[in-house]
Amino acid sequence: MTLKLLILGGTTEASALARAIKDDARVSAVLSLAGTTKAPARPPIPFRIGGFGGAQGLADYLIAERTDLLIDATHPFAAVMKGNAAEAARRAGVPLLAIRRPEWRAEPGDDWTVVADMKSAAAALGPARKRVLLTIGQKELAPFKAAPQHAYVVRSVDAPAADSLPPDAQVITARGPFAEADERRLLAEHGIEALVTKNSGGTATRAKLVAARSLGVPVIMVARPPAPDVEAVETVEAALAWLARFHETNSSTRRGV
Incomplete structure (x- = not known):
């Protein structure tokens, strides 16, 4: 029996899962991609780009496509999509698994200030002018426009719209993974005095935290939003084991075992 699977992706884990099951x-x-990145790498399996129209739209898709299983491998900060996935799976009666990479944890030598959201991150920078590296993507820059006393270096995969930037901002477009030596060089060359980032976890962008620790650069760490209470694993390997169990269970049922 062949199981029909929908993967909600856009992450390293989603790409790795797609490669693992392509044959x-x-x-x-x-593989479903949100379409927020202008030139995503072409997946090795069939894919779609764009939203579904909320939880009901996703539920309708699952039912129309006779989807057997749903895996949420979206970014840890994709809170709306995660909520929609949980609700859509419930409405459609489709088993759901979430892949949730572990959070980063502060280590000895780190100087972290953990905040709840971007507005709090901007406030945590304080009133005195600083040179700040923002590695938060391109959609949540508005709070930093309200803190124009700082000089910002904004790094994202795609360049933000010019009108979304704080007044004193330099844009660097780059896609991870990043090497620690390169991250140290970036911080040093730009005289960075504070790093603002999301607690995305994973290895692709962790080097900036190691570089900040080695150079004594304080980090404003934005905590993850709450995630739905669904079955979850931390690794692609565990997700593959989940798929294998479903396949074996359905095959056994078909054989009447």
Whole structure:
């Protein structure tokens, strides 16, 4: 029996999962991308780009496509999509698994200030002018426009719209993974005095934290939003094991075991 799987992606884990199952006859998968990145790498399995129209739209898609399983491998900060996935799976009666990479944890030598959101991150920079590296993507820059006393270096995969930037901002477009030596060089060359980032976890962008620790640069760490209470694993390997169990269970049922 071939299981029909929808992967909600846009992350390293989603890409790794797609590569792992691309030649697996037990699974017929589609990878869904939000379309927020202008030139995403072409997936090795069939894919779609764009939203579904909320939880009901996703539920309708799951039912229309006769999807057997749903894996949420979206970014840890994709709170709306995660909520929609949980609700859509419930409405459609489709088993859901979330892949949630572990959070970063402060280590000896780190100087972290943990905040709840971007507005709090901007406030935590304080009133005195600083040179700040923002590695928060391109959609949540508005709070920093309200703190124009700072000089910002904004790094994101795609360049933000010019009108979304704080007045004193330099843009660097780059896609991870990043090497620690390169991150130290970036911090040093730009005279960075504070780093603002999201607690995304994973290895692709962790080097900036190691570089900040080595150079004594304070980090404003934005905490993850709450995630739905659904079955979750931390690794692609665990997700593959989950798929294998479903395939074996369905195959056994078909055989009447």
